[in-house]
Amino acid sequence: MVTCEAVVSEAFFLLRGHEVGAQGLRNMLTAGDLLLAGLGSEMRQVMALMNRYLSVPMSYADACLVRLSETVPQSVVATLDADFKVYRRNGRQVIPLL
16 A cells, blocks of 8 residues: 555544554554655645645645545545545546545
């Protein structure tokens, strides 16, 4: 699986007080089961997504995931966040969700 640092940071925040889940995430990162994609060169596109979805509003982590899904066309996004039913990649494409 591939994600970005913003998503990992948000996941650790949401897992505070749930040590078993936090340890599982640490294990995935340590084992290399969860790879981190660098989106440093994608900031213009990430900010454009956040501006597009101001009414939602779109978090930075969500924008990074949407952008990552645009750069990996066959990707499927694993999320519990209902906002991903609203977000579109490449303008109007529904994002495949797990």
